[in-house]
Amino acid sequence: IAGITQAPTSQILAAGRRMTLRCTQDMRHNAMYWYRQDLGLGLRLIHYSNTAGTTGKGEVPDGYSVSRANTDDFPLTLASAVPSQTSVYFCASSERTSGPTSYNEQFFGPGTRLTVL
Amino acid sequence: RKEVEQDPGPFNVPEGATVAFNCTYSNSASQSFFWYRQDCRKEPKLLMSVYSSGNEDGRFTAQLNRASQYISLLIRDSKLSDSATYLCVVNTGSPGGSYIPTFGRGTSLIVHP
Numbered sequence: 001i002a003g004i005t006q007a008p009t010s011q012i013l014a015a016g017r018r019m020t021l022r023c024t025q026d027m028r029h030n031a032m033y034w035y036r037q038d039l040g041l042g043l044r045l046i047h048y049s050n051t052a053g054t055t056g057k058g059e060v061p062d063g064y065s066v067s068r069a070n071t072d073d074f075p076l077t078l079a080s081a082v083p084s085q086t087s088v089y090f091c092a093s094s095e096r097t098s099g100p101t102s103y104n105e106q107f108f109g110p111g112t113r114l115t116v117l
Numbered sequence: 118r119k120e121v122e123q124d125p126g127p128f129n130v131p132e133g134a135t136v137a138f139n140c141t142y143s144n145s146a147s148q149s150f151f152w153y154r155q156d157c158r159k160e161p162k163l164l165m166s167v168y169s170s171g172n173e174d175g176r177f178t179a180q181l182n183r184a185s186q187y188i189s190l191l192i193r194d195s196k197l198s199d200s201a202t203y204l205c206v207v208n209t210g211s212p213g214g215s216y217i218p219t220f221g222r223g224t225s226l227i228v229h230p
Contacts, residue, residue: 033218040125042222043161043204058217090160104149104208104216108160 006109021076023091031094032074036087081116121207123221134195138224140205141187152190153204195228
């Protein structure tokens, strides 16, 4: 593995079904993020994790949950999918730094295209 | 009002032109700034960080104006391959010491022959 991988690449899902999107990184980055990207709305943060064992809510967390059991993996779960969750989902990671002059470049996975019918 | 605002464009320019994008942000506590490039149906990739003193990378120049709360990206001598969406990203500190990124909606650039 080099960088960030996401699975599946695409998925068509019936409404009401449970779905977990997988994200794995091999860069040993502390911080990881999940975004959804919709036409005209740009990238919106769903959940994030500063380090293994911690998670936080982003701009649009409702209907999604995450876990961070270890450094490398950050799965995103839709407990009961709805059509409004049709989107492209991107996972990202960055080196966690602190201080006013830190620069946290994010590295993105290739995305998962999810369609909920 | 969205925290990070960009003109969606599209900016339609001929090869060789100079084009500039601006991005405004609302949170004065924002600490770090970036420009990302996203090609159609691909993931965003870092184009350049934006430093307080301004910085240049080849044909690309980024500047930060903290007083007016905007960042800019200037592309000189545009190439066909510059056609993409350019995303402005602003990081703001969060509890726990990391930085929460907020993305603008992106500015579309089309460079034509």
